[in-house]
Amino acid sequence: MASPNRTIYAILGFLTVKPMSGYDIKKAVEVSIANFWKESYGQIYPMLKRLAEEGLVEKTDAEQCGKRPRHLYSITAQGREKLQAWLRVPAEPPPLRLELLLKLFFGSQVDHQTNRHQIEAFRQRTQEELERYRTIRAVLTTERSGHRDLPYWLMTLSFGERDHEAHLEWCDEALRLLDQSASTKNDAEATLTGLPPMISG
């Protein structure tokens, strides 16, 4: 099976840009990939130590005039190879656990309005996120035009935009479905008979 620990690769990836400290890496994650990836100090610092032991990164403490030295790490040739090998393996599908869908799946346990609120709250959040993404697109295309990595950044951005657009449309459809079912809920056929044959999300 594919190596499950991907903190390694997030770290190695950022170290291809420039030597960084654990703190730098955390900030870099937050500033550039936070919308689809997270790392905590509890993962980064121990992993940097391990990667140094394995020869994939090198500790190269940098003196600074007046300040205390920072613990900088740079990627080694070995580390670069390890990263590239990982980039060549097809990505695993993420282990999905969509709380929203779990709640809606059991929606018949609460009233119509509760389910409505659930979807509306999701819609609101999605809308705000989407606007944020569009702002990022504007900034990226104007201020980073011509950057070697821009196409890759735009790819990940586009993924988020399309995902959110699809979710907005889904919200509208789900609300329609909900209202329709509310208006027919006393039908004679509305009985509970076991579980459905595989629902998707």
Add this chain to the structure above:
Amino acid sequence: MASPNRTIYAILGFLTVKPMSGYDIKKAVEVSIANFWKESYGQIYPMLKRLAEEGLVEKTDAEQCGKRPRHLYSITAQGREKLQAWLRVPAEPPPLRLELLLKLFFGSQVDHQTNRHQIEAFRQRTQEELERYRTIRAVLTTERSGHRDLPYWLMTLSFGERDHEAHLEWCDEALRLLDQSASTKNDAEATLTGLPPMISG
């Protein structure tokens, strides 16, 4: 903060349908919500024990003629309330870790063809999943027409379909972006200068 353990609610939710054993619950998860939720025995069995101690479920072992008795659990009034309280809380956004986007974000570390393969593999998988979802839709609408929970099942199904459709369109766009960047990669402006200001996914 919201109670993070959602195995509780998956279990309580299924027990609203009928009394079940740990084994039954595992099968129910696999058969009906596997596309957006997973549970392992290592979570289900210990949690059933805990829920019984807390009075949210009741052990009601069922004798069977000729067979050994099964360890069935049913939901209590308290358990029902706990589930409903949770259904009323707006769902947390899932902690996303999209390996595909992490790989593409560092795409400049490998060649054009590698990134192409990455996207094409994802496209292929997404296409197959989408077709599977459409089969499920056909089965649900014909064989479960009028079921009380059908609207909720269709909502979760629709989410998956729209998600996958959006991803397919994204794949095509991403491949275009990739090919364009390959054809202009020797431009004078193509330099590496730090990290972008927040990329999304």
Add this chain to the structure above:
DNA sequence: ATTTGCATGTAAAATGTTACATGATTGC
């Protein structure tokens, strides 16, 4: 002075996966 942010970490807890052990029953 003191708060805020920089900077480096660790420890404990929670969460989740995987593999294994065990034995009954059913279908071929």
Add this chain to the structure above:
DNA sequence: GCAATCATGTAACATTTTACATGCAAAT
């Protein structure tokens, strides 16, 4: 008889989050 599946779990491991501890430096 034998394989598959039913059925109930546990233990070990891996992963991830959260909270805490520590101290320096810069700004107010």
